[in-house]
Amino acid sequence: MEDRKKDLSERKKIILKAIIDAHIENGEPVGSKFLTGHKQISCSSATIRNEMAELEEMGFLEQPHTSAGRIPSEAGYRFYVDWLIDRYNFTQGEIDELRRTLNQKQSELDAVMQTAVTLAAKLTNYTALAIKPRQPRITVGRYELLRLDEMTLVLIMVIGGIVKTKYVHSNRPIPNEAAACLSAVLNKYVTGITASEITLPMMMEMERVMGEYEYLVSPVIKAVCETISVFDGGDLRFEGINRLLSYPEFYDMDRLRDMLALFEKKDDLLEVLSEETTHTPDDRVQVYIGRENIVKVMDNSTLIFKAVRDHGKTVGAIGIIGPTRMNYRRVIATIDHLTRGVSEVLGDPNGNDGADGNE
Amino acid sequence: MEDRKKDLSERKKIILKAIIDAHIENGEPVGSKFLTGHKQISCSSATIRNEMAELEEMGFLEQPHTSAGRIPSEAGYRFYVDWLIDRYNFTQGEIDELRRTLNQKQSELDAVMQTAVTLAAKLTNYTALAIKPRQPRITVGRYELLRLDEMTLVLIMVIGGIVKTKYVHSNRPIPNEAAACLSAVLNKYVTGITASEITLPMMMEMERVMGEYEYLVSPVIKAVCETISVFDGGDLRFEGINRLLSYPEFYDMDRLRDMLALFEKKDDLLEVLSEETTHTPDDRVQVYIGRENIVKVMDNSTLIFKAVRDHGKTVGAIGIIGPTRMNYRRVIATIDHLTRGVSEVLGDPNGNDGADGNE
DNA sequence: GTTTAGCACTCGTGGTTTTGAAGTGCTAAA
């Protein structure tokens, strides 16, 4: 078997590769006539037909029905992958881009919200969303530093009751005592102020205090700023997008595609919802039906959400998006309970006795 | 307007509610005849027709075309939500379940892997997956405890170079010095052993050493065990599921549904892939075409993935899933580069000079 | 022996037509 594979005549290989390439390109069965246009193939369609018939006999091609062209069989793809494709070369630019993106670490989404939104999707069987609104004035309340290994520190920050960790790599070895020293300095100088309030004189002062460890100040402060900025940047997360498919209203591929496109460009939606979430005075479940929605595409869809409060402050929102024909009763109740649950878990004593969520 | 709404005759309300309920249930327009079967409605279809015509005039109903039944308009839904639905009551069981799930915090997926998988989906325009295989022997290398507020500790664990944080709520106030004391005890007794190796005598010994703070030992150890168990439990994450829709092979709703169902029940897939990932000897990109796949549903789909190694140890895998008709060249190259990139970011010096990933 | 042109054959696709069922509105009777 192994031998037979390599035994293909050069022309068969070219034809097979041409067929698979073309099929990968446009997804349709490819016929003999089409291949005559290929530059590496100079014989007539009849010859190609013969070759194709043989390739089919060998199991590399198959035809969906007699008057369609050929498509590659699984064995065909296998041969293609094993013997016919040459290596794809990334440009240096692409490689750099890739490394850069990998290096800038993503902030982890707040775990409770993540659990809640997953749960919301599961319980209602609609697509769920979690909103963390933009927060313009966010500050760090407390710092802690651990020395992880010779060159790495773990920076632990308490931001509004939430703990964030971030790794800081140094290019010089870090002595054991430097971590404690640095955390003391951070706690003294950069608590309770926003990222933009950290001034150059402050940094110089810190470097002076740090003495011989001054080289650690700049990378750590950079890490602090980064964390703050992703933290206050807002976030919008969907869960259970595929659940849309359970509903006949989304059987229409075009509508479905529109919806998914909406999920893709989160920024617009986030902008609108941030506004909506933070400025809603009362504490009820919000229901936007069809064209009541702020976003155009959401005709025929309903958005239901409720803000999550922690000690009276809005820290996010959890919601559901689905067809207008939605089980309102169940969804409203679920969202109501969930947001309260989250508030409770966050330690908000008022989580369970605010205004009634429904009606 | 507000008045008119409440002005609906009782019978109209019943009919409207019945129509919307029925429509929510089965998604189809509902006709007069169907409603005669409703228990609260005792008039004939002709009467109902008259009522429906009036409801339509008021704007609560509309008909898609003359010989279909009626469907609720947006105003109809609005009225329904505002006036007609009663509150859905969760059973106590459901509520408990919900609170329990919210309380057990999800471990955040390794940030780099998350970035990588998002990137993989974006670069290839197929659905990407990240696998963290089950790890039977996982231990904590180091503990750190912070007192967050009077009743709450933050437990910080270094597990295989990864930092995990977990909140521990106490039902008694926590003195300032308890945190330091407890972390010393943890570091002494429970480093380098797996969750199942923590014995009752060990816990009792720890409680003895802790003296008056012994009440903190049990909840903290519980938190440790939980963290370890979610950490070694394996994880499977998909990104860019919607990208499937770009490809005509998934225009068929049934096939699409099958595929999405596959994504839902991660456990099976994880089991198989854990095996596959950890026991693959060589360091290349794995390609499974069509029925070569271990999982049934994946006929007509190709799975491509490669293990991510960190200092020689397999810590996960990144892959792509898509139609058999796939741009193999590009995908293989992307996965290859990505896994290497991740290894590099993780600090693996061999990230970039292992066996050639392709061919 | 291999390649090519020609031709009859097959089969799916796209468009049109037909039929049937569902549901309505209206009218007249109860």
Add this chain to the structure above:
DNA sequence: TTTAGCACTTCAAAACCACGAGTGCTAAAC
């Protein structure tokens, strides 16, 4: 005010048809 009956409308599914694409085969050409 309610109900039965009937004519009308409209969509959906089935049936039908013609077309085009692509093949396999045969016989002639190289």
